[in-house]
Amino acid sequence: MISFENDYLAGAHPQVLQALNNYNLQQEPGYGQDILTQMAIEKLQQVMNCPEANIYFLSGGTQTNQVVIDTMLTKYQGVITVQSGHINDHEAGSIEFSGHKVLPLTSTDGKISAKQLQTYMEAWHVDPNHGQMVIPKMVYLSxxxxxxxxxxxxxLTKIAQTCRQNDLLLYIDGARLGYGLMSPQADLTLADLAHLSDIFYIGGTKVGALYGEALVFTHNNAPAHFSLALKQHGALLAKGRGISTQFLALFTDDLYFQISQQADNFALQIKAALQAKHYQLFVDSPTNQQFFIMPKQQMTEFQDKLKFNHWSTFDSEHDVVRCVTSWATTAQQVEFLIAQL
Amino acid sequence: MISFENDYLAGAHPQVLQALNNYNLQQEPGYGQDILTQMAIEKLQQVMNCPEANIYFLSGGTQTNQVVIDTMLTKYQGVITVQSGHINDHEAGSIEFSGHKVLPLTSTDGKISAKQLQTYMEAWHVDPNHGQMVIPKMVYLSxxxxxxxxxxxxxLTKIAQTCRQNDLLLYIDGARLGYGLMSPQADLTLADLAHLSDIFYIGGTKVGALYGEALVFTHNNAPAHFSLALKQHGALLAKGRGISTQFLALFTDDLYFQISQQADNFALQIKAALQAKHYQLFVDSPTNQQFFIMPKQQMTEFQDKLKFNHWSTFDSEHDVVRCVTSWATTAQQVEFLIAQL
Amino acid sequence: MISFENDYLAGAHPQVLQALNNYNLQQEPGYGQDILTQMAIEKLQQVMNCPEANIYFLSGGTQTNQVVIDTMLTKYQGVITVQSGHINDHEAGSIEFSGHKVLPLTSTDGKISAKQLQTYMEAWHVDPNHGQMVIPKMVYLSxxxxxxxxxxxxxLTKIAQTCRQNDLLLYIDGARLGYGLMSPQADLTLADLAHLSDIFYIGGTKVGALYGEALVFTHNNAPAHFSLALKQHGALLAKGRGISTQFLALFTDDLYFQISQQADNFALQIKAALQAKHYQLFVDSPTNQQFFIMPKQQMTEFQDKLKFNHWSTFDSEHDVVRCVTSWATTAQQVEFLIAQL
Amino acid sequence: MISFENDYLAGAHPQVLQALNNYNLQQEPGYGQDILTQMAIEKLQQVMNCPEANIYFLSGGTQTNQVVIDTMLTKYQGVITVQSGHINDHEAGSIEFSGHKVLPLTSTDGKISAKQLQTYMEAWHVDPNHGQMVIPKMVYLSxxxxxxxxxxxxxLTKIAQTCRQNDLLLYIDGARLGYGLMSPQADLTLADLAHLSDIFYIGGTKVGALYGEALVFTHNNAPAHFSLALKQHGALLAKGRGISTQFLALFTDDLYFQISQQADNFALQIKAALQAKHYQLFVDSPTNQQFFIMPKQQMTEFQDKLKFNHWSTFDSEHDVVRCVTSWATTAQQVEFLIAQL
Structure with a gap:
């Protein structure tokens, strides 16, 4: 049975595993002091045209979000996100666990707008009770x-401007960054993200790595003693080389971008097929995740040959279904899926 | 200038101060081990007809909410409340600071319904992602x-039933409990609250005390080592007698109820006067807080003789105004107010 | 039975209760915005000759220690204290509960020395593992x-210098400050403490108040948004007037100093009597707490007429006993005690 | 230059990397629900003869210690360890960061004794102030x-008995477990550890894995909803397979034990050579870490050909030096080292 449930079904891209093999027995110091980490940092600074970036390698997305928000904000400062933001709904309350309030805004397409943000901040400023309220200090978006x-x-430029005007940090969760940047609809580059945001991370786990994300403080703005803070959060790996070596491979010869583009292409082929078969899209996505409405019965019929992600209930007869491609998706798998529709 | 801004404008009811005087030089052990605390506990158990209640005296409402939620819930358990709930909006993120997520439900009149709660819990149970989500474990209402x-x-009975059916604790914030119970519309008694809820607190600060709230675990369900947990939260006073003596006075000869009833009566006189003068009510309140719509200009005109609480902005010309009475409000103050309308 | 167990056995000094009565019905805004709090702040600034002091009133000592350490330090910064420091041993782990490590130094008389501190900091700096260790950032002493x-x-001047040279904040816990300053051996004034320390608090609970401590940031160095941080910690009282009115009374006509001096005098009379009767002192204290060795059997014999505090076990036959006087101790009580020895 | 600084200098044992390769493209569900994780769990249960063990795979040792202590203890419960315990000194205060006090005992050889533990618990019980003190609830040892x-x-049997008699959990940090179990002096097996402790972890990072530790709750005693707690701590990896696959390889054909034994043998060869050359041992270690005294000047002379770990300063002329072997150490490296002494 073939699964399109998510983009972390396989291990690592073969070139990534190969890199781990290549450097495997080289003796290197621990805790991010190794030459491979230094090489990966320089490679990323170059690719994002941002020599003043501070870069750290963490093991997963929830951990990265938690550490960033906890180290960049004081406890009485909150983080604004959309209601459907990963940190609000699907990280087990890890931000609140760290002591910070998540301030959710409504959205239908997963996006926040500069105008919405501006309205929120103006309302907060004039709220007669705002002396008893958490101070909004960061915007989190994916x-x-x-x-x-x-x-x-x-x-994104307007959002960044609104953030600066309102003394808000802009933090971008790039768990699926490659799939965003390589969408045919995208007009943003990695350098643009580094220029517009204060902090962002480049997702590895969902884009070719076995584990690991690259966290970027874009303008030499990592908190003081950040490695010590990582250690205290249980987020500093003894063998920092494990993640940095993978990013070194991913950003050599544009591998990260090529595998992302391929996944996007497959997803858009599936989308086209769905539309041709008159399935209703739940949201109009130009990236590797496709959401559509499917009769519950059909979900059941598919279950022995194809696995989709049951995203939510649409109505008593239909579900919202998520179909996800990744760097590991093959043309054969896509063909098989399309043939079943 | 006379203020109706809130119900904590004055010190303590004179009989409360008198009690502090009466017992002042009596030598008593600290940390709640004194005879006055024991007497206050027994008095309250009797008044609420609940001999199995565990009772503790804390210094303020935010502290009480924070300690209750933090000691009754595991970190990955969240607390459901209305969007306008005090713990959600006006306690500076103290619940999240303690590591717990607040799960807000929408409401227009400040109340939550059993049905709304049931719907929320059913949706949570069928959410395909609920393994990554905070577990709702408590309902907080005021x-x-x-x-x-x-x-x-x-x-409240339906809400309590819904809580039990869904393995939710029911916690009632009674910061203004007296003003609720003594409303002419009220059909609940202190004994009913003790019977229906798992935990609640009887507000002192807003109802006759200089400081202090009485926290009630209704069925011998205080967490193990609760005094130690209070100490660790910075919430255990060396002189426990200070608060318990006040509660002893407040619950002697029904003082708490009488002063609450008087404040409600005054508030309802004001409400009737407002309606007679065709002010629009913002919400139909039967207790000591009245909310109405007032032209911004009139707020300005009043400001040298009468102070109301600016609750929120209604529209460009009007504000929502809160007018609050308390045990310290006098008939003369009410007459003066009414004369100005 | 008369108790000398501690200095929080009685309520408040009568002049303190009188002040609460005097201002009781005056309408005042909440959360420390009242005129009484303003008056108390100015009075204290004047008494300590420190117009640049930021002053806040909190309900108890453990809470004050917790809030100060948590708001002045980053989580990976620790606080140095003696092993027997109140925050290390007797506050239920409230500092660690807030996320900070307590770094204890050994001491036999409850004091830390500048030299001991300097040695500790030098060892820390050369520790090859110090990149994985908490950074010492504050010295706490009582x-x-x-x-x-x-x-x-x-x-204290040497300690303050050592702190500055090592980038350490100096925080002084003054739970019993009056009893220290008024000791015949003392050569420090309130103004000296304000000059030498970064933060300190003036204890009220043990020195004439019903509840409350005055927290002083000595050089306009309160953390940004400190009231909001207090609210978030559950430490901001709605009626700030309750504590500030007490401090206003305590620092009018030197009441605080006079009642402290009297308690010290009584303690030193007791000490002299103990020595005359050949009891061995456990420590040579010049303030309101006296520690001495007493046969266990005698402790038992006393228990129907006199209560001391059982501090610790000395050997199989003897206990260390603490005998404490306070503002509420009377000459008759002291005479009675001496007569029993 | 060859380094003996630590046991995390190299990547992963080749058979471990091979296993990652073998299963790489197999589609597997995330968050520990994959078949590889199930296989690794069953393999470990079998090897430790403990079918009732709950097993989880985490990314590093500090994280594992933090999560175990935070989920097994209430905040007012503390963890006993030796002064030199990793959680006390070298984890950046991560236990206190989680809200728990570490209670250190003195030791010269890194070990705690049952008698010392019993004495500590008895003193705690009779401490007259113990109502204000953290409750000891766990013993942590390595x-x-x-x-x-x-x-x-x-x-260890005596320690386990003392723990049970005093209501203390026994938690064993096995970061270097293999090197302990395979020491010629060892008389404990993995099954013994599972039998004697409540929780322990099998270190992977230092014993052949690229990253990851296997956390074992030995008698079906994992906290409720432990995966959710892991997620909230930022410790749940999307690709659980990454670590479990490595453990599957390590515990196939006794690889874990063989590579540990080889490292121990190398270390003991080095120890014998040191003693033959009259170097003074700092501690008499039978495992892969050897500590000895070396003139500072010699450390400097070595620095271009051999790297040891500077553990601490011995006196003005000498350092304490740590020399560490691992699964990746070769016979040639050991010979080279011995030739330099």
Whole structure:
């Protein structure tokens, strides 16, 4: 049975495993002091055209979000996100566990707008009770969003401006960054993200790595003693080389971008097939996650040959279904899926 | 200038101060081991007809909410409340600071319904992602609510049943409990609250005390080592007698109920006067807090003789105004207010 | 039966209760915005000759220690104290509960020395593993100490210098401050403490108040948004007037100093009597706490007429006993005690 | 230059990397629900003869210690360890960061004794202030210790009994477990550890894995909803397969034990050579870490050809030096080292 449930079904891209093999027995110091980590940092600074970036390698997305928010904000400062934001709904309350309030805004397509943000901040400022309220200090958004949608350069630029005008940090969760940047609809580059945000991370776990994310403080703005803070959060690996070696491979010869583009292409082929078969899209996504409405009965019929992700209940007869491609998806798998529709 | 801004404008009811004087030089052990605390506990158990209640005296409402939620829930368990719940909006994120997620439900009158709760829990159970989500484990509501409204016995009974069916603890914030119970519309008694809820607190600060709240675990369900947990939270006073003596006075000869009733009567006189003068009510409150719409200009004109609480902005020309009475409000103050309308 | 167990056996000094009565019905805003709090702040700034002091009123000592350490330090910064420091041993782990490590130094008389501190910091700096260790950032000491001893001006000045040279904040716990300052051996004034420390608190609970401590940031160095942080910690009282009115009374006409001096005098009379009767002192304290060795059997014989505090076990036959006087101790009580020895 | 600084200098044992390769493209569900994780769990249960063990795979040792202590203890419960315990000194205060106090006992060889533990618990029980003190609830020890020493079966059995008699959980940090178990002096097996402790972990990072530790709750005693707690701590990896596959390889054909034994043998060869050359041992270690005294000048002379770990300063002329072997150490490296002495 073939699964399209998510983008972390396979291990690592073969070139990534090969890199781990290549450097395997080389003696290296621990805790991120190794030469491979230094090489990966320089490679990423170069690719994102951002020599002043501070870069750290963490083991997963929830951990990265938790550490960033906890070290960049004081406890009485909160983080604004959409209701469907990963940190709000699907990280087991890890932000609140760290002592910070998540401030959710409504959205139908997974995106936040600069105008919505501005309205929120103005209301907060004039609230007569605001002396008893958490101070909004950061905007968290995902690129692409939980619903696969992406921000245009114009949209993100406006959000960044609104953040600066309101003394808000802009943090971008890039768990699926490659799939966003390589969408045919995307007009943003890695360099743009580094320029517009204060902090972001480049997802590895969902884009070719076995584990690991690259966290970027874009303008030499990592908190003081950040490695010590990582250690205290249980987020500093003894063998930092494990993740950095993978990023070194991913950003050599544009591998990260090529495998992302391929996954997007497969997803858009599936999308086209779904539309041709008159399935209703739940949201219009240009990236590797496709959401559509499917009769519950059909979900049941498929279950022996194809696995989709049951995203939510649409109505008594239909479910919202998520179909996800990744760097590991093959043309054969896509053909098989399309043949079943 | 006379203020109706809130119900904590004055010190303590004179009989409360008198009690502090009466017992002042009596030598008593610290940390709640004194005879006055024991007497206050027994008095309250008797008044609420609940001999199995565990009772503790804490210094304020936010502290009480924080300690209750933090000691009754595991970190990955969240607390359901209305969007306008005090713990959600006006306690500076103290619940999240303690590591717990607040799960807000929408409401227009400050109340939650059993049905709303049931729907929420059913949706949570079938959410395909619920393995990554905070587990709802407690319902927090205020009696009366932030908007002065109250639950009927039938409503609260249904909520309590829904809680039990869904393995949810029911916690009632009684910061203004007296003003709720003594409303002419109220059909609940202190004994009913003790019977229906798992935990609640009897507000002192807003109802006659200089400081302090009485926290009640209704069925011998205080967490193990609760005094130690209080100490660790910075919430255990060396002189426990300070608060318990006040509660002893407040619950002698029904003082708590009488002063609450008087404040409600004054508030309802004001409400009747407002309606007679065709002010629009913002919410229909039967307790000591009245909310109405007032032209911004009139707020300005009043400001040298009368102070109301600016609750929120209604529209460009009007504000929502809160007018609050308390045990310290006098007939003369009420007459003066009414004369100005 | 008369107790000398501690200095929080009675309510409040009568002049303190009188002040609460005097201002009782005056309408005042909440959360520390009242005129009484303003008056108390100005009075204290004047008494300590420190117009740049930021002053806040909190309900108890453990809470004050917890909030100060948590708001002045980053989580990976620790606080140095003596092994017997109140925050290390007798506050139920409230500092660690807030996320900070307590770094204990050994001591026999409850005091820390500048030299000991300097040695500790030098060892920390050269520790090859210090990149994985908590960074010492604050020194916590008590004046007087847990054992009733006091620092001389010369000793405290050296400690303050050592702190500055090592980038350490100096925080003084003054739970029993009056009893320290008024000891015949003391050569420090309130103004000296304000000058030498970064933060300290003036104890009220043990020195004439019903509840409350005055927290002083000595050089306009309160953390940003400190009231909001207090609210989030559950430490902001709605009626700030309750504590500030008490401090206003305590620092009017030197009441605080006079009642402290009287208690010290009584304690030193008891000490002299103990020595005359050849009891062995456990520590040589010049303040209101006296520690001495007593046969266990005698403790038992006393228990129907006199209560001392069982501090610790000395050997199989003897206990260490603490005998404490306070503002509420009377000459008759002292005479009675001496007569029993 | 060859380094003996630590046991995490190299990547993963080749057979471990091979296993990652073998299963790489197999589609597997995330978050520990995959068949590889199930296989690794069953393999470990079998090897430790403990079918009732709950087993989880985490990314590193500090994280594992933090999560275990935080989920097994209430906040007012503390963890006893030796002063030199990893959680006390070298984890950046991560236990206190989680809200728990570490209670250190003195030791010269890195070990704690049952008698010491019993004495500590008895003193705690009779401490007159123990109502204000953290409750000791867990004993944390390392096998082998930070100083390479190991407990005998008799010693550990007594400690386990003392724990049970005092209502203490026994948690064993096995970061270097293999090197302990395979020491010629060891008389404990993996099954013994599972039998004697409540929780322990099998270190992977230092014993052949690229990253990851296997956490074992020995008698079906994992906390409820442990995966959710892991998620909330940022410790749940999307690709659980990454670690479990490595453990599957390590525990196939006794690889874990063989590579540990080889490292121990190398270490003992080095120890014998050191003693033959009259170097003074700092501690008598039978495992892969050897500690000895070396003139500072010699450390400097070595630095271009051999790297040891500077553990601490011995005196003005000498350092304490740590020399560590691992699964990746070769006979040639050992010969080279010995030739330099």
């Amino acid at each position: 690129y692409p969003t939980e619903l696969g949608t992406i921000y245009s350069k114009a949209e | 009696y009366p609510t932030e908007l002065g409204t109250i639950y009927s016995k039938a409503e | 004046y007087p100490t847990e054992l009733g001893t006091i620092y001389s001006k010369a000793e | 096998y082998p210790t930070e100083l390479g020493t190991i407990y005998s079966k008799a010693e």
